[in-house]
Amino acid sequence: MNILLLGYGKMGQLIGEIAESRGHNLAGKINIDNREDLDQLNSSNVDVAIEFSQPEAAVENIKWCLEKGIPIVSGTTGWLSQKPDIEAMTKEKNGTFFYASNFSIGVNVFFKVNEFLAKLMNETSGYKASIEEIHHTAKKDAPSGTAITLAEGILNNNSSLKDWYLLEGNGEKENELPIVSKRIDPAPGTHIIRYQSEIDDIEISHTAHSRQGFALGAILVAEWIKDKKGVLSMNDFLSF
Ligand SMILES: NC(=O)c1ccc[n+]([C@@H]2O[C@H](COP(=O)([O-])OP(=O)(O)OC[C@H]3O[C@@H](n4cnc5c(N)ncnc54)[C@H](O)[C@@H]3O)[C@@H](O)[C@H]2O)c1
Numbered sequence: 001m002n003i004l005l006l007g008y009g010k011m012g013q014l015i016g017e018i019a020e021s022r023g024h025n026l027a028g029k030i031n032i033d034n035r036e037d038l039d040q041l042n043s044s045n046v047d048v049a050i051e052f053s054q055p056e057a058a059v060e061n062i063k064w065c066l067e068k069g070i071p072i073v074s075g076t077t078g079w080l081s082q083k084p085d086i087e088a089m090t091k092e093k094n095g096t097f098f099y100a101s102n103f104s105i106g107v108n109v110f111f112k113v114n115e116f117l118a119k120l121m122n123e124t125s126g127y128k129a130s131i132e133e134i135h136h137t138a139k140k141d142a143p144s145g146t147a148i149t150l151a152e153g154i155l156n157n158n159s160s161l162k163d164w165y166l167l168e169g170n171g172e173k174e175n176e177l178p179i180v181s182k183r184i185d186p187a188p189g190t191h192i193i194r195y196q197s198e199i200d201d202i203e204i205s206h207t208a209h210s211r212q213g214f215a216l217g218a219i220l221v222a223e224w225i226k227d228k229k230g231v232l233s234m235n236d237f238l239s240f
């Protein structure tokens with residue numbers, strides 16, 4: 001396949017390496033300083049675009065792909081307030097848009113375990129839920145996209161928590177789920193779910209040892225998505 005990389009930083013470069021090792025051709029490696037290269041690219045020389053850029057660049061990149069009729073796989077976090085517009089545009093253009101806050105297969109197993117645990121804890125009293133995420137200091141957004149997905153998995157299965165919030169300092173909120181974001185190098189991504197009571201604590205965690213799982217997951221999705229249409233997610237891609 002001819003793969004266009006929109007964003008050629010830490011993730012884009014690793015995705016490029018793995019994609020070439022799987023026999024794909026890189027149609028372009030676009031960063032903030034060479035966007036004029038996009039003028040040469042369209043659906044006749046790009047089969048799929050993989051977008052890992054920055055929160056303020058993602059929407060423009062995704063819209064460009066939808067305008068050109070190029071299927072787009074996006075992993076950029078921190079722009080999700082604009083996702084409804086992108087979903088509407090995907091339908092209007094009969095395009096292909098795939099988003100995941102985390103492409104690692106292990107994290108997607110963890111998402112399911114989180115939902116199952118949240119259902120059990122909803123039947124149990126005395127526990128206080130919280131999320132902690134740890135990432136490298138170059139990360140632009142907080143909380144992480146993965147932590148937001150985990151929070152949604154808890155809120156959808158909990159009858160007393162009304163929303164999540166980013167906990168900074170001592171400002172705890174009643175009936176809301178706190179997320180603590182820590183920035184420590186070189187952490188590629190750690191997420192911990194805690195339920196704490198006076199009697200005991202329950203804790204589940206996922207720790208990425210590198211960015212390999214995120215990059216490989218995005219390429220597997222790009223290979224799968226080629227002939228598909230619509231707004232798609234990891235729930236469509238995975239069979240569990
Ligand atoms: N979904 C996942 O599985 C997953 C995994 C890792 C990272 N991420 C997310 O992916 C994004 C990128 O992460 P990273 O570690 O590669 O960041 P990075 O800072 O290393 O790379 C981002 C790149 O985007 C480029 N860029 C900025 N503006 C651009 C524009 N307008 N057009 C094209 N490129 C532009 C920058 O030049 C930079 O090279 C972040 O939002 C991060 O949270 C998601």
Ligand SMILES: O=C(O)C1=N[C@H](C(=O)O)CCC1
Pocket residue numbers: 077101102135139140143144145146147188189
């Ligand atoms: O390195 C990052 O930035 C990561 N971002 C994603 C997130 O915000 O959840 C996935 C993990 C790595």
